[in-house]
Amino acid sequence: MEEMTTFHKAFDEVTENDLKLLIESGATEGLQLEFKETISNNISLVEEVVAFANTQGGDLFIGVKERDGTPVNVSGIDINPDQEILKYKQWVETNTDPALTNILYRHISLANGGHVIHIRVPRSWNGPHMVKNYKFMIRTASAKVPAGTSDIRRMMNVRDHFLEQYNRFRVQRIEKTLNVYKQETPLVLVHFLPTSAFDIESNYPLTETRNSINLSILGGSGYNQGINAHGLYYQSIGANGYRGHTQVFRSAIIEQVSNLSFNYRESYDEPRKEFFSATHFEDSLRESILNQLINYRELSMQDPFYIFVNIIGARGVIGSSYGASFISAPQSIDDDFLQLPEIMIDSHVNQDLERVILTIINYLWNAFGFVSKPEYG
Incomplete structure (x- = not known):
């Protein structure tokens, strides 16, 4: 079955309706798609971004509740989206080597007044990228995992x-x-x-x-x-x-x-x-x-x-x-x-x-x- 994703849609055109459609269609997290209800750990976020960059790229949505990898509710987060994006950007750029500076960030305003942070990670051709905790991460069918020696050699x-x-x-x-x-x-x-x-x-x-x-x-x-x-x-x-x-x-x-x-x-x-x-x-x-x-x-x-x-x-x-x-x-x-x-x-x-x-x-x-x-x- 072909993976459902928003990755091939123009970045600025992804809307709340697209996220709801993913829920209605039974989409699940995959090679180019990840959902997070909230982010509390900066290294965890950086690992997600690095994994996408080291594989095929992907979209990360923060503010979407998921259960076992399946989105169940576009709840959003009640924050200042611009400040949150600036924080995420600083986390990524200061905790990656070589630094990932081409990541796209935006927020999607929801009808309930909340926001979903949309992070698009292009596939990197300047890798492999390492998290500052000395981990090389890659993306599998539904999760980030540490890269093995053969994976690192392939990326190089x-x-x-x-x-x-x-x-x-x-x-x-x-x-x-x-x-x-x-x-x-x-x-x-x-x-x-x-x-x-x-x-x-x-x-x-x-x-x-x-x-x-x-x-x-x-x-x-x-x-x-x-x-x-x-x-x-x-x-x-x-x-x-x-x-x-x-x-x-x-x-x-x-x-x-x-x-x-x-x-x-x-x-x-x-x-x-x-x-x-x-x-x-x-x-x-x-x-x-x-x-x-x-x-x-x-x-x-x-x-x-x-x-x-x-x-x-x-x-x-x-x-x-x-x-x-x-x-x-x-x-x-x-x-x-x-x-x-x-x-x-x-x-x-x-x-x-x-x-x-x-x-x-x-x-x-x-x-x-x-x-x-x-x-x-």
Whole structure:
């Protein structure tokens, strides 16, 4: 029997009626659902949160009476909800290692004047997390339990396994871009990868939402999406050939390929040189990230996601900016396959996107021999 849960409903949209429906439907505590009538022990609460984070994430409701794991009454608690939430947040952040800072907290006001505290714990990809009492907790079908050695080893291997899967995927996509789409190098390949991208059950309703999905090319335009075997697709072909494509996979992976940030210059005195406009790419990446955040909201994709930036076939390319060319830069790109460090974005957390973009751009300028992004002239 499929577990009943509120976890896949938008966090701000869970109401008292949803809690009553769980009672009427005979729902029970499960892998992603836990009820507490009250909280008196801070470590007990932190263990619940850590267990969810170390497993598949989940919703914890405080103010719901349960009996043997089955909710029986949405009684609520008579407290100042804002003060209570602040207390819970401080408990969690000061008693977890690595600290869990992306937990969502809110209160649900009840018809009887009471409140239910709703805590949503996303699955963590920065674990395993330990409670400050030196316990690693995980979630089973209906309870939190201490993790065994094999559980801890598995959690530590999750990120490495994810990167291995991505590396295989990336090789396949590069081969298709070069050999099937016949896109010439140099090019930029950007992947937006949800942390659930390689889960077997990860399958988003792309065709149903296709009219609201933005498929513009990185650094360009284009919104007339087509449908292919992988999901939604758009390609750009200009006067000089293939310029790039955007593919949204059913797993919510978003791939963007583009050569629009590259250009050539030549003079009578020097042979033709190829330049990479870092300012154009920076603007393009900023716009793309904002577009993908909107796309993921349209798809109800709530997982954190990685951004991988790859620059292919760019050995010898020189960096440039609007208004000033760094022809005398310390160096050109010296690698035909330049992979910039991955960045994770958690849409549940108010992140400074400019800082994310600057991190990527600084690594790019490192490839041109600069310590960090130079001031554009």
